[in-house]
Each structure stands twice: as C-alpha cells, then as structure tokens.
Amino acid sequence: MTASRLSEMKQCISIAADEACDKYVDMVSEQLEVLGYRVIIKNSIDTAPDRKADLEVILTDFSVESQLLLDVRRKNISTQVPIIFISNKDDFDAHHKAVQYGGLAFIYAKNIEEQLFDAISVALTNDEEAISVLIVDDDADLAEYHQLILESHHIEATVAHNAKDAFKLLKNTLVDIVLLDINMPDCDGFEFATMLRQLEEYVSLPIIFVSTEESLNKVKAEHDIGADDFLAKPVSDKCLLEAVKARAARTRVLRQFMIRDSATMLLNHTSFKKELGKQVARCQRQDLNFSYVLLDLDRFKNINDSYGHTAGDIVLKSFSHLLRTRLRNTDIIGRYGGEEFAVIFLDTETEMAKQVVDELLEKFSHMPFQVDGQQFFVSFSGGIADYKSYPSASSVVKAADAALYQAKDNGRAQVVIADGKES
Amino acid sequence: MRNYGGKLMQTNPEFERKLQKLRERYIHNVAENLIIFKAFYAALASEQAIDDELKGEVIMRAHKLAGSAKTFSFDELHERAVSVEKALNESESPDLKDKVDELIEAIKRIKL
Numbered sequence: 246m247t248a249s250r251l252s253e254m255k256q257c258i259s260i261a262a263d264e265a266c267d268k269y270v271d272m273v274s275e276q277l278e279v280l281g282y283r284v285i286i287k288n289s290i291d292t293a294p295d296r297k298a299d300l301e302v303i304l305t306d307f308s309v310e311s312q313l314l315l316d317v318r319r320k321n322i323s324t325q326v327p328i329i330f331i332s333n334k335d336d337f338d339a340h341h342k343a344v345q346y347g348g349l350a351f352i353y354a355k356n357i358e359e360q361l362f363d364a365i366s367v368a369l370t371n372d373e374e375a376i377s378v379l380i381v382d383d384d385a386d387l388a389e390y391h392q393l394i395l396e397s398h399h400i401e402a403t404v405a406h407n408a409k410d411a412f413k414l415l416k417n418t419l420v421d422i423v424l425l426d427i428n429m430p431d432c433d434g435f436e437f438a439t440m441l442r443q444l445e446e447y448v449s450l451p452i453i454f455v456s457t458e459e460s461l462n463k464v465k466a467e468h469d470i471g472a473d474d475f476l477a478k479p480v481s482d483k484c485l486l487e488a489v490k491a492r493a494a495r496t497r498v499l500r501q502f503m504i505r506d507s508a509t510m511l512l513n514h515t516s517f518k519k520e521l522g523k524q525v526a527r528c529q530r531q532d533l534n535f536s537y538v539l540l541d542l543d544r545f546k547n548i549n550d551s552y553g554h555t556a557g558d559i560v561l562k563s564f565s566h567l568l569r570t571r572l573r574n575t576d577i578i579g580r581y582g583g584e585e586f587a588v589i590f591l592d593t594e595t596e597m598a599k600q601v602v603d604e605l606l607e608k609f610s611h612m613p614f615q616v617d618g619q620q621f622f623v624s625f626s627g628g629i630a631d632y633k634s635y636p637s638a639s640s641v642v643k644a645a646d647a648a649l650y651q652a653k654d655n656g657r658a659q660v661v662i663a664d665g666k667e668s
Numbered sequence: 669m670r671n672y673g674g675k676l677m678q679t680n681p682e683f684e685r686k687l688q689k690l691r692e693r694y695i696h697n698v699a700e701n702l703i704i705f706k707a708f709y710a711a712l713a714s715e716q717a718i719d720d721e722l723k724g725e726v727i728m729r730a731h732k733l734a735g736s737a738k739t740f741s742f743d744e745l746h747e748r749a750v751s752v753e754k755a756l757n758e759s760e761s762p763d764l765k766d767k768v769d770e771l772i773e774a775i776k777r778i779k780l
Contacts, residue, residue, distance in 0.1 A: 386694040387736040393690065397683045428731055457735050459753075479738035479746065 258369075259285040262304040263311035266331060269304060273361050279612050280563055290316050290326070302368055303328040304361075306354075307342060317346055327368040331357060358555075363510070366566050376493040377401040377419060381411040381437065382426035382455070387478075391424065391455075394482045400489060408432035408440075415441075417523075420450065421493045424476075424485075427456035427464055435464055438472065449499060451492040455480060506580040508558070509565035517579025517587060518638075524577070524589055525638045534633045536590040536598035539645040543624045543657040545584035552616040560614060560623050567609055572601070587645075595631045595662045602627050602660045610658060624658035634665045694740050698775055701729050705772050712765040727756050730771070748774040 258277060262270045274284040289312060290303060303326055305314050317328060327349040332339040335353040343351040350364040378395055380402055382388040388404045395402040403418065405411035407429060414420070423441075427434035434454060441447040451473040454461060458477040465475070474488050504516035512520060524535055542548075542564065549557040561584065568578050568586065577589040590598045610624040628649030635641040644663040652661040708726045711718050733749035748771040755761035 384732050384736055386690060386697055387739060390687075390690055390694075390736075390739055393683065393686050397680060428728070430728075457731065457750075457753075459757075460731075478735035 256281075256369075257283045257285065258365075259287060259301045260304060261287045261290045261301065261313060261326075263288065263306060263309065263313040265306035265309040265311065266304040269331065269357055269361055272358070273365060275615065276362050276559065276563065277365070279614060280566055281608065281612070289313060290320075290322065301326045302365055304331060305329075306331045306333070307339075307346075308333045322347070329361070329364050329368075331361075359558075362559075362562060366510075366562075366569075369570065375399055375401045376421050376489065376497075378403070378422045378424060378489055378493075379411060379414060379418075379420045380404045380424045381406075381408065381429070381434070382424070383407060383429045384426070388426075391480070391485060394485060395489065398486055400486075400493075408434075408437040411437065412440075415447070415450075421496050422451045422453060422489055424453050424455050424489070427454055427460045435468060449496075449503075451496055453488055453492065509561060509580050511565050511569070511586070512577065512579035514579065514582055517577070517581070520577050520579070521589060521638050521642070524591065525632065525636075525641075528632050529636070533592055534594065534631055536593045536595050536629055536631045537641045537645050538588045538590065538598055538602055538660075539581070539628045539642075539649045540586045540588070540602070540625050541627075541649055541653070542584040543626055543653075545623075548621070548623065552619070552621065556614065556616045559616075563612065563614070564609060564623075564625070567605065571605060571608070595629050595634075598629050598631075599660050599662055602629070606658065606660060626652040626657045627660035628652055628663065629660060630663035634663065635667075640667065691740055694736070695778055698733065698737075698742075698745070698778060701733065702772065702775055704729060705768055705775070709765065709768045709772060712768065723756070726768075727753065730756065733771075742774075742778050745771075745774045745778055 260270055260274070270286055274286065277284050290301075303313065303317065303322065305311065305317060305328065307314055307330060316322065322328065328347060329350045329352060330343040330346070330348040331352050331354055332343070333354045335355075340351055349368060350360075352360045352364060378400055380388045380391050380395075382391075382404070383406050385404075385406060388406065392402040392404050403414055403420075405414050409432065411423070415423075425434045425438060429437075432440075434456070438452050438454075441450060441452070453474040453476055454464065454472050455476045456464075456478055461475045461477055473492060476484060476488055501510070504512055506513040521537070527533065528535060542560065545557065545560070548560055564586070565578075565580065568588065572578060572588065575591050577591070579587050581587050588602075590601070606625060606627070610622060613620050613622060615621075626649060628645040628647065628651065630641050630644035630648060632641055635644045644667075648661040648663040652659050655661065704722075704725055708718075708722055711722065730749050730753040734746060734753050737743070737746035737749060748767070752764075752767045752771050755764045755767050761767075
C-alpha cells in the first residue's frame with residue numbers, strides 16, 4: 246500500500262443538466278465540492294464525452310422539453326454517460342420512459358434531496374467487480390471448456406468436479422452463480438441443489454442446471470426443484486453467456502440490499518462481522534496480517550441536535566463516500582451502526598494503516614459542511630489493532646475498541662494504535 | 669479460426685491456444701472410452717446376460733459423450749452417443765449392438 250494514494254486525487258465531475266434541473270444541480274454540486282470534487286456544469290452535451298472530466302453525468306427532467314432531453318433521445322448517449330432522470334410524476338409511464346432512454350436512475354422530484362447525491366455516488370463508484378461462477382461438472386473437459394468461454398468474456402469461473410469440492414469452494418469464495426451438472430457420481434446435482442437450499446446462506450444463490458435435455462425433463466417432472474434456469478447440453482456459448490449474465494445482474498442487486506446498510510451502501514454490521522471471520526481464517530491459513538480500524542465520528546450527537554437530522558445524514562453519507570472512494574478496492578469497509586464505522590486493511594501493518602487513516606482524518610476534518618448558512622466541521626477518532634498481535638476476531642475488535650476509547654480520551658480527532666497487550 | 673459448432677467468434681490467440689489444448693485432451697479422453705464400449709459390444713455379440721455394472725458404466729459414458737461432443741464440434745459422435753443412450757434407456761432395443769458399433773466407429777474417426 247502506498248501512503249500517497251490519498252494525496253491529491255481531485256476528481257472532476259461534469260454535470261450536464263437542463264434548466265429544469267438547475268436547482269438540483271446547485272444543491273448536489275455543493276455536496277460534491279465539500280467532498281473535494283471539482284464540478285463543471287453544462288447545459289448541453291457533445292457527442293463525445295468530456296475528456297477533462299473523470300465522470301460525466303446527465304440530469305434531465307422529462308416533464309419539460311429541453312435540448313438536452315432531445316439529444317439524449319436522438320443520440321445513443323446512455324452507453325457512454327450515466328443518465329439520471331428526474332420527474333414530477335411517479336407513475337408507470339414516467340418510469341417506463343426512463344428505462345427506454347437508458348437511464349441509470351429515476352428520481353421522483355419529491356425525493357430529490359435524499360436520492361440525488363446517492364445516485365451520483367453510485368455512478369462514481371463504478372462497481373465493476375467481475376461476476377463469479379462456480380461450474381460443477383464431473384466431465385472435466387466440458388467444465389473447462391465452459392470455464393474458458395466464461396473467462397474469455399471477463400467472467401471469473403472456478404471448476405469443481407464433484408459436489409463435495411463444490412461445497413468447500415462455496416464456503417471459501419464469493420460465488421454469484423452455480424452451473425450444476427445433474428448426472429454426477431456420489432452426490433448428483435439434484436441432491437446437491439437440495440442440500441444448498443436447506444442452508445440459509447445459499448437460499449438465494451442462483452443455480453442453473455446444465456444437463457442433457459432428457460435428464461432435465463426427468464428432473465423437472467419428478468422434483469419441485471429450486472432451480473433458476475435449465476440449460477440443455479450441448480450448450481451454445483451464446484446461451485451460456487446470456488444465462489449467466491442475466492442471473493448475475495439480478496443477484497448483484499439483491500445481494501446489495503441484503504448485505505449493505507441502505508443509508509451508506511457500506512457493508513452492514515452482520516456482513517462485516519462475517520467478512521472479519523473470513524479474513525481471520527484466511528490469515529490463519531496463510532500466515533498473513535490485517536489491520537482492523539474502528540472509526541467514530543466525534544460529537545455526532547451535537548451535530549444532530551444543533552443542525553438537525555438531515556445535516557447528520559449528509560455528514561454520514563459524505564464520510565461513507567470518502568471511505569468508499571479513497572480506500573483501495575480490497576479494503577473492507579462497514580458501518581458498525583450509528584456513527585461508528587470499521588475498516589479491514591488487508592495485508593497491512595498498523596503503522597501503514599495509521600498513515601492512511603491520518604490522511605483521511607486530515608481530509609475529512611477540513612471539509613466544510615453547510616446548513617442554513619452556518620458552516621461546521623466534523624472530525625473522527627480511530628482505534629487500530631492488527632491480527633498478528635490479536636489473533637482472533639473478538640480480541641482484535643476488543644483491542645481496536647480500547648484504542649478508540651483511548652483516542653477519544655486523549656481529546657478526539659486522532660488515531661491510536663493498540664499497544665499489543667490483551668486488555 | 670474455425671467456428672466451433674456455431675459458437676461465438678474469438679480472435680484472441682491465448683484463447684485459441686487454450687481451446688486447442690482442451691480439444692486435444694478431449695480427443696485423448698474420448699478414446700479412453702473405446703475399451704469399455706468394445707467390451708460391451710463383445711458382451712452383446714455373445715448374447716449372454718449383460719453385467720449390470722458394465723451396463724451402468726456404458727450408460728454413464730454415453731451420457732457424458734452426448735453432453736460434450738457437440739460442444740467440441742464432433743456432431744456425429746454426439747448423434748451416435750445420443751442414440752446409444754436412448755436405446756439403453758428403452759426396455760427393448762433390438763438394434764443396440766449396431767448402435768454401439770456405430771459409436772465405436774465414430775470415436776475412432778475423431779481427430780483434430
């Protein structure tokens with residue numbers, strides 16, 4: 246990890262908006278500028294995206310005819326630039342139109358205050374995590390052929406030749422979809438699918454059965470099976486890719502709702518704890534280290550009391566956004582609850598983690614927040630402990646918590662490393 | 669490149685290399701079925717009772733070939749394997765022996 250990754254990476258966002266959206270643009274650019282973005286506002290779009298900007302967003306209100314809306318309709322813009330539609334109407338036709346024009350998001354004007362920043366934040370995060378598929382087939386040649394096809398289309402694929410190995414792989418890796426052969430020795434595909442459906446963590450895992458037409462018909466006739474799709478062998482490359490992509494997109498969306506905190510889109514407490522457990526196991530196996538950081542916004546209750554809950558929300562969202570965009574993709578970030586957050590820095594010693602968190606603190610505590618003309622600043626305190634000194638989930642959490650308490654006690658707005666002693 | 673059984677076109681040389689390797693391995697593995705199918709053919713020809721274990725093994729292998737051959741562009745092998753699998757699943761199939769023979773011949777013919 247390089248310490249410089251937090252240093253000046255001022256991003257530039259170009260927002261093209263029609264006149265009807267002007268007031269929304271002012272509101273959201275203020276929030277974005279607080280976060281350190283430079284915002285360019287335009288009233289029209291060129292066919293080529295703005296090269297100066299890291300991201301272009303189009304805001305358009307289609308209850309009002311505008312040149313921008315005409316351009317969106319005429320040119321195939323949605324493939325290049327995320328479009329956020331804002332409408333005074335919340336009916337079927339409005340939503341339908343937004344989809345037809347290729348909109349990334351639809352916001353009902355009444356909810357604009359809560360939703361616009363989130364929509365832009367989603368566009369910025371650019372979550373292009375690869376889809377991950379587990380192929381379970383005792384025919385090694387066929388399994389590897391399917392793996393090759395998927396991988397050549399940037400889909401991660403792992404192969405298991407029997408149900409037992411597949412079960413082990415599922416426990417250790419994040420899988421979006423299972424492609425499951427039916428006729429396998431020992432435990433067949435049908436038994437394996439039934440087994441997975443009896444386990445809570447796999448209830449919603451999409452399973453696509455892949456077998457000869459005859460086997461599929463037999464299974465469909467005899468069992469009420471929890472399958473999401475059936476692909477008859479021989480499967481054409483096109484069918485394989487289409488089935489996988491369609492399932493993956495849906496799973497992604499559902500999973501986000503299940504594992505993330507809706508206000509900040511960070512991992513919720515339960516999923517974060519699970520992730521911590523996984524990392525402890527990984528570090529134990531491979532003799533690695535991670536730093537665990539607990540962060541708590543200073544005097545947050547005062548912000549809510551003095552400036553209202555909307556101000557509190559903006560602070561929470563801005564802080565989460567900062568964590569999401571300024572840390573590495575491999576860092577695991579969660580909202581612990583209230584104003585408390587936690588980060589797992591993989592393969593990172595405490596000193597390096599402290600350097601990164603100190604830079605975050607420097608950046609965040611200088612962000613001016615504004616409510617009704619009043620300006621205020623917010624800081625946070627942090628506690629850090631590492632797995633090597635505290636080799637279990639509970640002890641590392643406890644040590645980071647004690648260090649955080651120490652930071653608060655020392656006067657807040659600082660980050661403290663646990664002293665390595667069991668408390 | 670060859671358009672494998674109406675598959676999506678790929679132009680990546682790394683992909684081509686891996687596919688070629690997979691095909692070579694597949695051909696090698698398919699040939700390993702010959703001993704079982706030949707044994708089964710001999711048993712059918714001798715008109716003696718067929719060992720259940722042997723029959724089960726043949727069903728499993730024919731099923732596998734039916735599912736994979738077309739993917740590797742061996743359409744004839746696919747057809748032969750499907751007809752043997754079907755015949756084995758029927759209670760009576762007078763031309764089973766001929767079908768097994770045709771499958772054996774199809775296996776012998778496959779090459780890169």
